Amino acid sequence: MEYKNETVSIDGGWPLSTWQWKMESIALIQKSLEALKKKKLLGLKCPGCGLVYFLPKPYCRCLSIPDEWVEIKDTGTITTFTFSGAWAYEGIEEEGATGTPLIIVGIVLDGSDTMTVCTLEDVEPEKVSVGMRIKLKWPEELLGRLDDIAHCVPA
Amino acid sequence: MAKKEVAVVGVGLSKHVSKRRDVNIAEMVWEAVSACYEDAGLKPKDTDAFITGNMPAFEGVNLPEEWGAGHWGAYAKPLLRITTGGTTGGSVAHGGYYAVASGLYDIVMCIAFEKQSDGNSTMGLNTVALADAAAQFQLGVDPGFMAAFGGGAVGVAVYQASSYMKSSGCTTQHLDKVAALCRNNAALNPYSHLKQPGLTPEEVAKTTLLQYPIRFGHVCPATDGACAMLFTTGEKARKMMDKPAYVLSVSSCSDEAAMVGIAGSGTTNTDPCVQEGCKIAAARAYELAGIKEPRREIDLAEPYAPFAHQMLMFYERLLLCDEGDAPSILDSGSMGLDGELPVCPSGGVISTNAIGASAMERVAEAAMQIMGKCGERQVKKEVRKAVAHGWGGAVNFNVVAVLSDTPRR
C-alpha cells in the first residue's frame, strides 16, 4: 500500500463556556468597593503574619484567614510600569507613533502590602520611574467599582 | 533505601520550528524520544518509568499521553504526568531526578514538549487569568485597560523588565546585546529555532517596540518541539559511558501571587524583578550540591529567559554575581561561548521556545555541555559544574538544577 506523505489538519474546539468559577473573594472585594464611594480604601489584615491585602483576599499564604479591616492611604509608590501604544521612545521614531501612550503602573499604596495596577496621568512618559510617589486620582462620580481606583497622578 | 546518584545518559531533541504540520504530537515527541534512546544506547523495554509533561492549554488536549505514550514505549510501564506551566520541562526533569534518587526506578525517561501550532497560544495563555479577568470585569475594570495591562504581545514580563532596568542599570542596549549573543549561539545549535548568525545589537535595536521596554527582537518565538532525557543511577551510568553528566541537586520555589492576585486582590510580590523564589531555589540547590561559592564554582549557566532582560536578571538571582552586576558582566564578554562563565550557549529560550519543553532543554544543554557533546557551540572552558533554570508559573515560580561531571559524594 502506498502511503502519501501528507497530513490533514482537523478543526477542533475548546468550549470555554462550560466553566463556572467560584470566587468568594468577590464578596470581600465588594465591601471594599462599597467603601470607595466614601473615598475610603479598606484593606484586610492577616492575624497570622500581619500582611495587609488590598484589595482584600480570603486567605493568606501563612494559612491564616485575613479578618481585620484596615484603612489604607490613597498615596503610594510605583514599583513597575509600562507604556501601551507606540510613541517616540528614547527619541526613536516608532511606526504609528500617536503621541502620548497609556502609562500603566504597579503601585503599592501606603499601608498596603500588595501591588495593584492602574494608569498614571499628568506626567510625561520620560519622567516616569520606579520609586516615584503617586496619589490616586478619584473620579468626579464615585460608583463603587474598580474604575474608581484605576487612575493616579504624581504626588 | 539508600539515596541514589542521578546521572544523565541520553538526550534527544526533535526539530524545533514554528509549525510542525507534518507530524502530530505523538510523532513529534517520538523524534526526541527515539533520538534519546539512540544517544543512550537503550530501548523502551529498558525503561523503568516515564515522566511526561506539556502545557495543557496549548494543544487543547487533556492528558495527551493517554493516546500518545504508547507511541513512546510506555505501554505497561509506570507513567507520571507533571505540569507546572512554562516550567513544566524543568519540573519533569526534577521528577526524573527524584524517581531515580528514590531508588525505586533506575532508568527513567523524561519527556517534555509543546506543539503550539496545534492550538491557539493566545487563548491558551489567557486562560491563566481568564477567571480573574472575568471577575474584574464584573467589578468594573475597563476591558481596554485590562487589555493594555496585559502587556500586549509581550505579556506581563514588561513589568519585570521595567523594574529590573531601574534596579540594575540595565539599558535597552544591554537587551539588544543579549538577543544578539543568544541568536548567534543558536546559529551553532542544530536544534534551535531562530538562528541568526552575525546578528548585531544594532539590528535588534531597530526592531519594532512591542511594549515598553521590550522590542520584537528581545522576545522568544513560538516553537513546536520536544525534548527527551534519560536519567539513571550513577552506578549504571558509569557502566554505559565514560562521561555521564550527574544531576547533583534540584530545587524549586513557588512564590506565587501572580500579577494582580485573585479577582484583582493584588500581589504581595510588589516588585516583579525581585524573584526571591529564584534566589531561594538556587541557594537550596547549591547547598544540596555542596557548592559554597557558586560564582566561582559554576562554569556555565542556562537561565530560562524568553525575554532578553531575564538572562541578566536570572544570572543575578541564580547568585552568580552581586545584584545589579549582570549588565557589566555581559559587557565584559564573560558570558560568551569563550567567556569565563558562558550563559545560554544553546541560544536560550529567546531563540527556541517550545514552552513545555523549554525548561527541560536548559537541563539538557547543561548536561550536553558537561558531556562535551555540543559540537560547534561547545564552550571553550571545561565545564565541570553547570546550573540550569526554569521560570514561569504566573510570574513567580522558579526551578533550578545543578549538574556536574562528578557525583555528589
Place this chain on the structure above:
Amino acid sequence: MDKEVAIIAYAQTPYEADVESSREMQVLQVTRAALAAAGLKREELDTVITANNDYLDGRTISNMRLVEPSGAWQKNESKVEMDGAYAALYALTRILSGDHDIAMVIGESQASVYGGYVPGIMMLDPTFDRQRWLLNEVSAAALQARAYMNACGVSEEQLAGVAVKNLDNAAKNPLALRAMAGADVRKVLSSRLLYSPIRELMASPLCDGACAVVLASGKAAARAEKPVWIKGVGFSHDSYLTERSLAEMGSLRDAARRCYGMAGIEDPASQLDLAEVHECFAHEELMAYEALGLCAAGGGGDLLDSGATRIDGSLPVNASGGVLAANVACAAGLARIIEAAMQIRGEAGEHQVPGVKTALAHGQTGLCAQENIVYVLGGE
C-alpha cells in the same frame, strides 16, 4: 519498603454537589486540618505536591493559585496532573530521595465548576474519537461494562449489587455525597439509564471536594502517633481506550503486581484485611477484584455474591462507600488512601472494620481506568 515513608495525617472535606466555597478555600481547609492533625506548623513542610487539572479547574497552570492555600508559599512545590494518588507517589519519591522529610499532598476539583463530562471528552484522541461526539467518560465506561459482562458472564444485577453494597456503606460515612441505607438491587436497576448498561446509581456522582495527606520519612514519622507505613506502591500505563481489550484492567493487574512485589504480598485475598478501590462505575469494582488478584480471572461477580467484600465480610472493599459515594476528580484515589489509612488507625468511625492491619488503596486516571496505581499500607 520497610518503615521509610508513612502517612501521618490526613483530611477530607465533606463531599458536596455544589459547595459554597472556592477550590482555594477548600484546599486551605484540608491543609490546615491535616497540619493540625499532624501537629505540624506550615514552616515544617519541606515540599508540597498538588493534584489538579487545567481542564477541570478552567485555568492553565492550575496549581499556581493553590500555592498559598496549600501551604506551599516559598516552598518546593510541584503539580501532578493526575489523581492525587499519583501526587502521593511523587511525594514519596521526594522523601525517599533524602532531600525532603515531610510532604503535603493535596487533590481537588469541583464538578460544579467544570460541569460534567467535557474534560473527559478532551482526553479522547483529537483526530478521530473527539470529532465524532460518541464517546465520553460514561459511554466509554458502558462499552467496557458490556465487554466485561460478556467476557465473564456477569449480570446487570451483579453490577447493581456493587452499588447496593457501596451506597449502603456510604450511609455510615458522614462525608459521603450519595448514600442509601438499605439500598436494594431493584432501586439501582430502576434508576435513570445513562448508557446501557450503566444506570445513574451505578455511576459515581462527580462533585466538589478536596483532601490532603501528610507524608513523612521514617525519621520524621518516628515522632508521629500512629504512622501508617507505605509497604509498597506500583503503577502502570495501559494503551489508549480503543487500542486495548476493555474486558479486563490490564494496567491495574500490572500495577498490583508491582506493588505486591514491593510489599511482599503473595496471596492478596488472605494477606489484605481491607481494600479501598477507585470505582468510578460499579463494574469497575468487579473488574478490580480480578485485576488485584482477590479472585480468579472471571470471578469478580462470584466474589461479590459470596459476600466476602461486604463491610462484614472477610475482605471488605470500599467500606467508605468508595467513589460511587463521591467522585472528586483528582482526589478520589487520594481519598481511598486516606480511607485505608483511617481503617488502619481505627479512625473510620461508623464504617470502621475491626482489626485492619494491612490495607490496599487504589487510584486511577484516564478513560476506563487507563492509568492505575496501587498502594499497600500497614500499621505499626
